[in-house]
Structures are given as structure tokens and as C-alpha cells.
Amino acid sequence: MNKAIQFPPNFLWGSATSAYQIEGSPLADGAGPSIWQRFCAVPGNVRDGDSGDVACDHYNRYKDDVALMARLGLKAYRFSVSWSRILPQGRGRINQAGLDFYNNLIDELLANGIEPMVTLYHWDLPAALDDRGGWLNPDIADWFADYARILFTAFDGRVKYWATLNEPWVVTDGGYMHGTLAPGHRSPHEAALASHNLMRAHGSAVKVYREVGKHQIGIVVNIEPKYPASQSQEDLDATRRADAYMNRQYLDPVFHGRYPEEMKQMFGDAWPEWPAADFSLIGQKLDFVGINYYTRAVVRNEPTHWPLKVMPVRQTQATYTETGWEVYPQGLTDTLVNFKRLYGDTPLYVMENGSAFYDPPNADEGRIHDPLRIDCMRKNMRALSDALEQGVDVRGYMVWSLLDNLEWSLGFSKRFGIIHVNFETQQRTLKDSAYLYADIVASNGACL
Numbered sequence: 001m002n003k004a005i006q007f008p009p010n011f012l013w014g015s016a017t018s019a020y021q022i023e024g025s026p027l028a029d030g031a032g033p034s035i036w037q038r039f040c041a042v043p044g045n046v047r048d049g050d051s052g053d054v055a056c057d058h059y060n061r062y063k064d065d066v067a068l069m070a071r072l073g074l075k076a077y078r079f080s081v082s083w084s085r086i087l088p089q090g091r092g093r094i095n096q097a098g099l100d101f102y103n104n105l106i107d108e109l110l111a112n113g114i115e116p117m118v119t120l121y122h123w124d125l126p127a128a129l130d131d132r133g134g135w136l137n138p139d140i141a142d143w144f145a146d147y148a149r150i151l152f153t154a155f156d157g158r159v160k161y162w163a164t165l166n167e168p169w170v171v172t173d174g175g176y177m178h179g180t181l182a183p184g185h186r187s188p189h190e191a192a193l194a195s196h197n198l199m200r201a202h203g204s205a206v207k208v209y210r211e212v213g214k215h216q217i218g219i220v221v222n223i224e225p226k227y228p229a230s231q232s233q234e235d236l237d238a239t240r241r242a243d244a245y246m247n248r249q250y251l252d253p254v255f256h257g258r259y260p261e262e263m264k265q266m267f268g269d270a271w272p273e274w275p276a277a278d279f280s281l282i283g284q285k286l287d288f289v290g291i292n293y294y295t296r297a298v299v300r301n302e303p304t305h306w307p308l309k310v311m312p313v314r315q316t317q318a319t320y321t322e323t324g325w326e327v328y329p330q331g332l333t334d335t336l337v338n339f340k341r342l343y344g345d346t347p348l349y350v351m352e353n354g355s356a357f358y359d360p361p362n363a364d365e366g367r368i369h370d371p372l373r374i375d376c377m378r379k380n381m382r383a384l385s386d387a388l389e390q391g392v393d394v395r396g397y398m399v400w401s402l403l404d405n406l407e408w409s410l411g412f413s414k415r416f417g418i419i420h421v422n423f424e425t426q427q428r429t430l431k432d433s434a435y436l437y438a439d440i441v442a443s444n445g446a447c448l
């Protein structure tokens with residue numbers, strides 16, 4: 001019999017989404033195009049030719065969606081702001097209608113007792129800035145800081161939790177290293193430059209927040225713990241390289257004022273020497289760190305795979321999700337405990353955790369049975385509780401995702417929502433996992 005689970009009082013239970021994945025109407029009311037608008041328009045970039053043109057139509061249905069959050073009893077809702085709704089050209093003229101949308105969303109959340117948690121950047125860079133080099137242009141740190149200041153000024157009285165970036169690793173690895181995500185570049189030199197400019201922009205926004213903000217600001221990173229396929233020195237070294245590239249590349253400069261030494265070893269002349277002043281900017285104190293956890297990787301040495309020279313090893317006795325990720329709840333415990341060990345006691349929020357499974361339409365009308373997602377949720381909750389028991393200061397959990405949505409280049413083919421979306425009719429249907437999550441929130445985990 002599993003021991004009872006007890007989460008701290010006031011533990012912040014919520015859900016997470018992002019603008020381009022759910023809003024639709026990307027050009028409505030004066031908004032400018034983003035790089036995802038462009039990326040989706042190129043045949044072959046996104047499965048089935050899907051795009052965020054309609055998505056979950058949240059731009060028009062946000063009041064209904066907030067009502068669903070309230071029905072689940074959520075305490076918080078993590079969403080991102082579309083930069084090009086606020087600044088259609090990415091800088092300069094402010095589009096008041098864009099601010100109005102998010103003002104209304106924030107007011108609706110607060111009217112329902114739901115804490116807004118705002119991500120400044122969740123991958124949808126204004127296309128006009130990409131035309132000026134985007135994350136490859138060092139000026140973007142100032143462009144981002146100016147954008148952030150507009151939002152802080154407009155919303156900080158009501159928004160208590162701000163995150164600068166969502167997953168700089170994915171932006172870099174997908175958008176600049178492998179070209180699988182917008183803007184679709186494939187260059188290790190550009191990847192290094194984009195990654196560093198992302199972190200400079202993060203620091204510039206934190207600096208502005210310290211001038212004008214009254215609440216809390218942090219960063220959200222995806223952490224995928226790496227485990228060696230064997231205890232051979234080659235595999236142990238490969239594990240360190242993989243961990244440096246995907247995980248420590250973003251937290252070391254924030255907490256230790258430097259990048260992992262493996263980065264220069266792996267990238268060679270594609271990894272410049274960065275100015276020391278940049279690390280003062282990047283390393284400003286944060287009020288919290290958001291951790292997105294989905295899976296782990298077991299890795300071995302693979303000399304032919306430059307620059308990491310790493311190969312993931314598929315696990316035979318494991319469940320894999322529709323996105324090909326191993327269900328490994330112990331990795332969530334390990335991730336949170338390792339953060340404390342490596343970076344100290346900065347408060348943490350699990351800002352994304354969830355799973356994509358095929359949810360068959362069900363015979364009994366109005367119910368969507370998603371047993372695999374439920375099993376995954378239960379196991380991840382126990383893993384989270386274990387980390388708390390080991391003294392990690394985790395203050396909240398946002399399930400990914402509130403709604404089935406646009407899974408980037410995989411289109412609508414992968415469903416992460418605890419609420420099913422019929423993309424033809426836009427009908428929302430609570431899955432069994434939504435009912436479980438509502439019980440978890442209401443009982444603060446005691447129902448598990």
C-alpha cells in the first residue's frame with residue numbers, strides 16, 4: 001500500500017498552455033505575423049499542413065475556457081503572450097487591441113480566483129524581428145526588454161508570476177540546430193549565438209523587472225535527466241555531454257556565471273568566447289525557476305554523432321508516449337533533487353508535465369477515457385511528492401496541457417490535453433484525467 005501523499009498547504013495547482021498552440025486568430029485586431037505563422041505556411045514543415053490559424057480558437061473562447069479551469073478548481077493558469085499581438089513589428093508601435101485581449105483574459109482569471117502566470121516568450125517570435133536577424137541579432141536583448149517593460153507596466157499589478165523564456169533549449173535545438181522548429185535553421189554556429197542571445201534577453205528582462213516589478217520573475221527550462229547506458233567511461237562521459245547540452249547549458253550561466261566546459265569541447269570554434277559582462281546580466285537573482293519535465297534519456301557514446309557524440313538507447317521494459325518519450329516518473333524526482341544539489345534552494349514550480357496518448361473516442365457519450373494519461377499522472381504526482389519529502393522547495397505544478405492543442409511541427413496529431421478538443425466543432429470534453437486532476441487539486445493530493 002503506497003504511503004499517503006501530502007502536498008504543502010497553498011501548493012499552487014494549475015495548468016499550462018501557450019499562445020500559438022491554442023489561441024488561433026494570429027493576425028486578428030492588428031496583430032503581426034510570427035515566425036510560426038511563416039513556418040506553418042511552408043509545405044512539409046508541419047504534419048498534415050496544420051497551423052495555429054484556428055487551433056483551439058481560444059482567442060474567441062477564452063471565457064468558456066476560463067470557466068472550465070474554474071470547474072476543475074484550478075488555482076493558477078500558465079499562459080504565454082504573443083509578442084506580435086502587442087508589437088506587430090516586434091518593436092515600436094503598440095497594438096492596444098493586443099494588450100486588451102490579455103487584459104481581459106487576466107481579469108477573467110482573477111474574477112474566477114485563478115492566479116495568472118505569464119510567460120513572455122513561448123517560441124512565437126515576431127516575423128518582423130526575424131527579418132532583422134531574430135535571435136541571431138544581439139540587439140534582440142534590448143527588443144525583448146522593451147517588450148517585457150510594456151507587459152510589466154500593463155499587467156504587473158495583477159500578474160504575480162512572470163517567466164521570461166519557455167525552454168531556451170528547444171528554441172535553440174529545434175529552431176537553429178536541427179531546423180525542426182521555427183525559424184528552421186540548421187547551423188551549430190547559429191545555435192550557439194541564438195542560445196546566448198536568448199539568455200542575454202532573459203537577463204535584460206529580469207533587469208527591467210527589478211526596476212518596475214513588484215512580484216516574482218523566473219525562467220522556465222525543460223530538464224531531461226540523462227542516465228548512462230553502461231558504466232563504461234565512454235558512456236559516463238557521453239552522459240555528461242548530453243546533460244551539459246540540454247540541461248546545464250541554461251542553468252549554469254544563471255546560477256554559476258559560466259557555461260558547462262563541455263560546450264566548448266563539443267562545439268569547438270562554433271562556440272565563441274562570450275564577454276564576461278554578459279554573465280552578470282544573465283546571472284541576476286531569480287525568484288523561482290520553472291521546470292518542464294516529460295521524460296529521461298538513457299545515453300551511450302556515439303563518436304560519429306558530432307557535436308555531442310551521444311546516442312539515446314531505447315528502453316525495452318518501458319511505456320512510451322505518442323511523442324516517443326519514455327514514461328519515467330523517477331526522472332521527475334531525480335530532476336528536482338538534482339536541481340537542489342547543483343543550484344541550491346531557489347523555489348521551483350513544475351511548469352509543465354504531462355503526456356500524449358491516443359485517446360479513443362468513447363462509446364459512452366460525453367466521456368473520454370484516457371487510462372494511460374491517468375496512470376502517468378498518478379505516478380508523476382508520487383514522484384513529485386517524493387521530491388518534496390527529500391526537501392526540494394517545489395511550490396506548484398502546472399499540468400501540460402489544459403487543452404489538446406497544436407503540438408508544433410507535429411500539428412494536432414499529438415494530444416496532451418486533460419480536456420479533449422474536437423477541432424472541427426471546437427467542442428471541449430473533459431477527459432477522465434481532468435476529473436482526476438480536479439480531485440487532486442481539491443484534496444491537495446490526498447486523493448492519490
Ligand SMILES: N=[N+]=NCCCCNC(=O)[C@@H]1[C@H]2[C@H](O)[C@@H](O)[C@H](O)[C@@H](CO)[C@@H]12
Nearest residue numbers: 018166167170222224292294295325407
Ligand atoms: N527528445 N526529447 N525529449 C523531451 C524533450 C522535451 C522538449 N519539449 C518540450 O518540453 C515541449 C514543451 C513545450 O513548452 C510545449 O509547448 C510543448 O507542447 C510540450 C510538449 O511537447 C513540451
